[in-house]
Amino acid sequence: MRTLVFVLLILFLVSHQSHVPVSAKVFLSIDCGSSSSDPHTDIRSIVWVGDNQYVKTGVARNVIAKDIPDGWDSHVMSTLREFPTRKKNCYSLDVNEDSTKVERVLVRASFYYNNYDNKSSPPNFQLQFNGNFWENVETSMTEIVYKEVVYSLNRGNTITICLSQTWRDLSPFISALEVRSLDSDIYGYVDSNHPLMFMRRETYGSDTIVRYPEDDWDRIWEPIGPLANISDGDVIRVKNTSPSFKVDIADKVPEALFTTTLMRKNISRPLWISGNIGSPQLPRHFNAYFSEVIKLNSTQKRLFNILVFTYDDGNGNETLREYGPIIPPYGHALQVGITNVSVDSYRKYEIDLYAADDSNLPPLINALEEYVIGDKLVQGTNSKDVNSLALLQKSFIQLQDWLGDPCLPSPYTWDWVECDSNTDSPRVTALYLNDSGLVGILPDFSAMNALRFIDLHNNSLTQTIPDFLGTFPNLVVLNLEDNNFSGAIPSSIWNNTSLKLMASGNPNLSINNKTSGDRNSTEPRIPSSSNKKNSIELTIPIIILGSAIIQTLDNIFGMN
Ligand SMILES: *[C@@H]1O[C@H](CO)[C@@H](O)[C@H](O)[C@H]1NC(C)=O
Ligand SMILES: *[C@@H]1O[C@H](CO)[C@@H](O)[C@H](O)[C@H]1NC(C)=O
Ligand SMILES: *[C@@H]1O[C@H](CO)[C@@H](O)[C@H](O)[C@H]1NC(C)=O
Ligand SMILES: *[C@@H]1O[C@H](CO)[C@@H](O)[C@H](O)[C@H]1NC(C)=O
Ligand SMILES: *[C@@H]1O[C@H](CO)[C@@H](O)[C@H](O)[C@H]1NC(C)=O
Ligand SMILES: *[C@@H]1O[C@H](CO)[C@@H](O)[C@H](O)[C@H]1NC(C)=O
Ligand SMILES: *[C@@H]1O[C@H](CO)[C@@H](O)[C@H](O)[C@H]1NC(C)=O
Ligand SMILES: *[C@@H]1O[C@H](CO)[C@@H](O)[C@H](O)[C@H]1NC(C)=O
Ligand SMILES: *[C@@H]1O[C@H](CO)[C@@H](O)[C@H](O)[C@H]1NC(C)=O
Ligand SMILES: *[C@@H]1O[C@H](CO)[C@@H](O)[C@H](O)[C@H]1NC(C)=O
Numbered sequence: 001m002r003t004l005v006f007v008l009l010i011l012f013l014v015s016h017q018s019h020v021p022v023s024a025k026v027f028l029s030i031d032c033g034s035s036s037s038d039p040h041t042d043i044r045s046i047v048w049v050g051d052n053q054y055v056k057t058g059v060a061r062n063v064i065a066k067d068i069p070d071g072w073d074s075h076v077m078s079t080l081r082e083f084p085t086r087k088k089n090c091y092s093l094d095v096n097e098d099s100t101k102v103e104r105v106l107v108r109a110s111f112y113y114n115n116y117d118n119k120s121s122p123p124n125f126q127l128q129f130n131g132n133f134w135e136n137v138e139t140s141m142t143e144i145v146y147k148e149v150v151y152s153l154n155r156g157n158t159i160t161i162c163l164s165q166t167w168r169d170l171s172p173f174i175s176a177l178e179v180r181s182l183d184s185d186i187y188g189y190v191d192s193n194h195p196l197m198f199m200r201r202e203t204y205g206s207d208t209i210v211r212y213p214e215d216d217w218d219r220i221w222e223p224i225g226p227l228a229n230i231s232d233g234d235v236i237r238v239k240n241t242s243p244s245f246k247v248d249i250a251d252k253v254p255e256a257l258f259t260t261t262l263m264r265k266n267i268s269r270p271l272w273i274s275g276n277i278g279s280p281q282l283p284r285h286f287n288a289y290f291s292e293v294i295k296l297n298s299t300q301k302r303l304f305n306i307l308v309f310t311y312d313d314g315n316g317n318e319t320l321r322e323y324g325p326i327i328p329p330y331g332h333a334l335q336v337g338i339t340n341v342s343v344d345s346y347r348k349y350e351i352d353l354y355a356a357d358d359s360n361l362p363p364l365i366n367a368l369e370e371y372v373i374g375d376k377l378v379q380g381t382n383s384k385d386v387n388s389l390a391l392l393q394k395s396f397i398q399l400q401d402w403l404g405d406p407c408l409p410s411p412y413t414w415d416w417v418e419c420d421s422n423t424d425s426p427r428v429t430a431l432y433l434n435d436s437g438l439v440g441i442l443p444d445f446s447a448m449n450a451l452r453f454i455d456l457h458n459n460s461l462t463q464t465i466p467d468f469l470g471t472f473p474n475l476v477v478l479n480l481e482d483n484n485f486s487g488a489i490p491s492s493i494w495n496n497t498s499l500k501l502m503a504s505g506n507p508n509l510s511i512n513n514k515t516s517g518d519r520n521s522t523e524p525r526i527p528s529s530s531n532k533k534n535s536i537e538l539t540i541p542i543i544i545l546g547s548a549i550i551q552t553l554d555n556i557f558g559m560n
């Protein structure tokens with residue numbers, strides 16, 4: 001008998017562990033700064049992997065993880081990845097879904113500083129996703145700070161999350177990165193061209209954190225908030241008496257939010273939620289969730305109104321909007337959207353739930369989400385440029401640790417490109433690959449036809465100078481000095497009168513085609529970008545093959 005119980009218990013444990021009811025198709029949890037050889041399963045059965053395969057830069061660091069709050073894992077918080085160099089460092093995750101399907105993802109980035117560097121200086125930096133601005137992060141000395149964004153992957157399967165330095169000497173860092181795919185109808189009322197950035201997600205009935213596995217998508221519902229802080233004894237938590245419960249609402253919030261409810265005792269007083277506005281100063285949107293806790297008889301009535309009140313502390317400029325009456329259903333959940341609450345740096349808001357005149361029961365609330373709607377998602381850098389940069393990265397190992405969008409968000413480009421970012425699909429206008437240790441043959445990157453400057457000097461590029469280098473319509477400077485090019489200079493370059501070529505320091509480069517008689521076809525002209533017509537008249541040869549001439553030309557063109 002004892003054995004049977006034991007066996008059953010084992011079976012229960014095993015099945016419990018292997019049955020991880022994940023509704024999300026993508027459920028990726030990355031423990032930043034930890035080695036991927038050793039996945040870690042936390043108390044909620046979430047499996048954490050190291051970050052080596054998702055990021056190529058930065059340094060892994062250890063953190064003393066103590067007093068980690070409920071809902072977080074101290075093992076995960078005990079490592080982080082620091083980015084002491086480069087203006088932008090990115091994680092790149094390929095979520096490998098059917099590319100035709102528009103899919104929403106929730107991405108959460110978490111930061112636990114706890115003075116890991118002994119500098120007592122929790123850094124500020126900028127977070128970005130897929131080339132879009134996400135948020136300016138202010139980390140805390142001892143608290144876990146986290147940011148959450150929901151957006152549609154309508155332009156491919158890759159999620160890139162970048163951390164950019166905004167202050168000199170403050171190195172960005174990250175402790176955890178989580179991706180959960182959402183059904184497309186969750187938050188589907190915000191059009192898929194815009195991201196949702198969550199400012200808070202609070203459960204008022206529960207006194208413990210609610211997340212996975214209660215929430216299939218692992219949204220974090222914090223049991224704190226202004227309401228939980230009312231200590232006058234007039235706010236109580238009440239158990240829901242409904243024998244069966246159905247959360248049949250589009251946002252598929254967890255049932256656990258409705259087992260207990262926060263309620264006023266005194267029907268004459270409102271339940272209130274207030275907020276100060278930090279950044280970003282965008283209109284706030286709210287989802288409020290309700291459910292009736294008792295089966296009402298014919299004389300009992302619970303109706304209340306939601307008053308949304310914004311005010312300036314200084315000038316008393318107030319606005320008031322009213323929603324209602326709200327009648328929470330018994331055995332079901334009700335979701336109420338409150339949109340477009342406009343705020344600014346001084347403007348605060350308050351949400352008050354007041355019993356309606358004909359109500360004889362006080363107001364209640366279960367949960368609240370607050371979010372802003374971000375700017376329209378960018379297209380990303382022009383795909384011809386992205387593909388060509390990928391060719392360069394494939395050819396040269398030195399370039400392979402650059403991830404994320406090369407140009408966006410402006411001005412956070414890769415260090416070796418320059419972009420025209422006036423559109424939401426920018427073009428790469430300059431390649432600065434000088435002094436980069438590139439060895440071998442240049443791949444054909446002629447599709448990058450917005451290039452104006454190409455600097456490849458001081459590498460070990462070999463073989464003949466590719467013909468395509470002379471065909472860029474806007475190219476004005478091509479610096480190939482101090483490489484190992486050989487053979488002749490292609491006629492595409494000879495013929496390109498608006499292009500300034502610098503090619504000294506290539507001992508095997510042939511100059512036999514340079515004859516002084518026929519200038520049109522043998523001597524490219526020195527460009528004058530402000531007046532190309534005049535440049536035809538210039539007679540100085542620009543092919544620089546001897547260091548003696550460099551000095552002269554440097555003086556003329558102010559190079560270096
Ligand atoms: C920080 O200080 C502690 C205690 O002095 C030391 O053990 C640790 O190695 C230091 N960490 C760094 C990154 O300097
Ligand atoms: C309660 O309010 C105090 C001061 O207003 C604040 O310091 C504290 O963090 C709040 N606690 C919670 C759980 O919100
Ligand atoms: C209920 O609230 C009203 C308004 O604040 C107050 O006047 C009244 O005394 C309260 N009743 C109880 C029983 O506390
Ligand atoms: C409804 O319930 C309340 C509270 O339990 C009770 O006082 C009242 O008499 C009930 N009314 C009817 C019609 O049952
Ligand atoms: C009052 O607030 C509204 C809405 O935010 C704003 O447009 C208006 O300029 C404000 N008026 C004053 C006097 O501040
Ligand atoms: C918010 O207000 C703006 C301007 O009035 C409107 O264009 C937008 O659709 C509103 N957004 C929502 C979510 O209601
Ligand atoms: C490329 O050259 C420019 C100017 O000559 C210089 O500022 C830059 O540091 C060089 N790049 C590298 C990677 O050394
Ligand atoms: C040439 O590039 C290498 C890196 O590949 C660098 O170490 C060296 O200093 C550069 N030479 C000059 C003269 O800048
Ligand atoms: C330059 O290329 C030639 C062959 O084209 C090769 O023999 C030589 O070693 C190369 N030199 C350097 C410095 O890479
Ligand atoms: C000179 O250029 C022509 C075509 O531009 C080419 O066919 C020929 O081989 C070149 N001569 C030498 C010596 O490189």
Ligand SMILES: *[C@@H]1O[C@H](CO)[C@@H](O)[C@H](O)[C@H]1NC(C)=O
Pocket residue numbers: 491492495521
């Ligand atoms: C360069 O110019 C010559 C003479 O005009 C012409 O024959 C040749 O096709 C041109 N080459 C290219 C690559 O445009």
Ligand SMILES: *[C@@H]1O[C@H](CO)[C@@H](O)[C@H](O)[C@H]1NC(C)=O
Pocket residue numbers: 520521
């Ligand atoms: C060379 O340029 C002259 C004028 O500068 C022009 O008359 C001639 O046709 C050109 N030759 C070629 C081959 O383009």
